[in-house]
Amino acid sequence: MEKREEQVPPGKAMSMEQHMLDKGAQMMQSLTPIKQMSQHVCTFALYSHDLSRQIETHHYVSRLNQDVLQCAVYDSDNAHGRLIGVEYIVSDTIFESLPPDEQKLWHSHAYEIKSGLWINPRIPEMVVKPELKNLAKTYGKFWCTWQTDRGDKLPVGPPSLMMSPQGASMGLVRPDLVAARDARYNISTGAMKSGRAELAEPEWINPQADYWKQHGKGFVVDVEPVEMKKMAPFP
Template sequence: MHKLNGSFSTGYALLTGLMLIALAPASSAQESKEPDIVPAGETKTPKTRVLELGAKLLQSNSPLKRFDIYLVGFHPMKDSPEDQMEAHHYCHQVNEDFAQCALFDGNTADANLNGIEYIISEKLFASLPEEEKKYWHPHNGEILSGQLIAPGIPNMAEKSLMKGKMNSYGKTWHVWDTGHEGKLGTTLPLGEPMLGWSFSRDGEAIPGLVEKRDKKLKIDTSEVRKQREDLKQYAKPQSGVDDLKGKFSRPTRDIPGVIDQGNARSLPHTTE
């Protein structure tokens, strides 16, 4: 069995140090993604703006200050996989095994809060009741494909961060459909929450979805993927990899190193 080298906190410590060294280039690398939906309602009045200013000066926003890790990835909905969206995560690493994220449809001041995601280590996932595990999506496909990124930080720091999240799982609920790829969202959060999932095979993403993100944020997912090839050695079979298998009309291909736990028994045994 592979031994997971590194942890969430180890990766984050290196991330913080390198950001201090390379603050200028890191800041200039991040591009903007404006939201596609403007919430329904009237423009703020001067009175409301004054009240906001007073609250900013007199009240604390302590719970939000520690949401200091920024990730961008993609979420298909588990019950309707062709409904796919770009997801901007603002996360706080609570401890070695648990993180919590607020999800937005962009990274500007006007971005809409449209969901939440909790991230746990494989150790905590293994402790869950079997009935609960169906809500948690695997992360290895997102990481090894290069689709999950931490924009604007040095490559070495980003890779360390992703290494620490190998074999982890996320539980994602989108409570507002602010727009899926090719579909306009609603101007208010309507209906039931949607369980978000992850891509575990090439070809599952709607053509153009990843490329559009790359163009806006000025990155190259294919190049990121090459830089992460050595992370495959840390990948273990995960639950949920096959949950969307066969649910797309277009051909899909396996991502090397991304294996469903249900198929692990048929693999030849290897040791390191």
């Protein structure tokens, strides 16, 4: 099993006063948006500009409605997991309404789900099958803001656009990553793939999605200074 190295951010340990404040806040504040997170999904993602960099991701999902989901993405599911990004998931209907240039930033989920890479840890397959059937027709846009896989102890630099695994021709997940996860959760990704064989393939996957697969080109974000637009007097 792969040994996951803890990369502790620089800084002092929390004080007793800070622990007490956090406990008090948990009792007195609503934290309503966070409490809407109703699912934990574990899967894998690849940097769109460098397919050799592949990471395990943990998505904590909340629903805005039947067509739009939002995910806080962590690098692990333990108490010290780092928030490494955000993914938005939309139905095929919503995706088809997006401009073509926007669609290029999104990836499809069909292969990820059919192959067994997308799992809901500790939830029986028979319980999640109806959800998987719907999710196989969705698209996601995932920005990584903290590249812990390269050893960053803080979220530095611009965000990176991530892609979904798309099979042997483009974005095959490293076997050691899959084996390590299988061992940790006592599952078989191969068995899940076989059990999902009856899940129907989407009738249509928009070719603007998975742009990396279609064109062999990824996207990167650069940072450059610009003139500020002053909406009010600036002190």
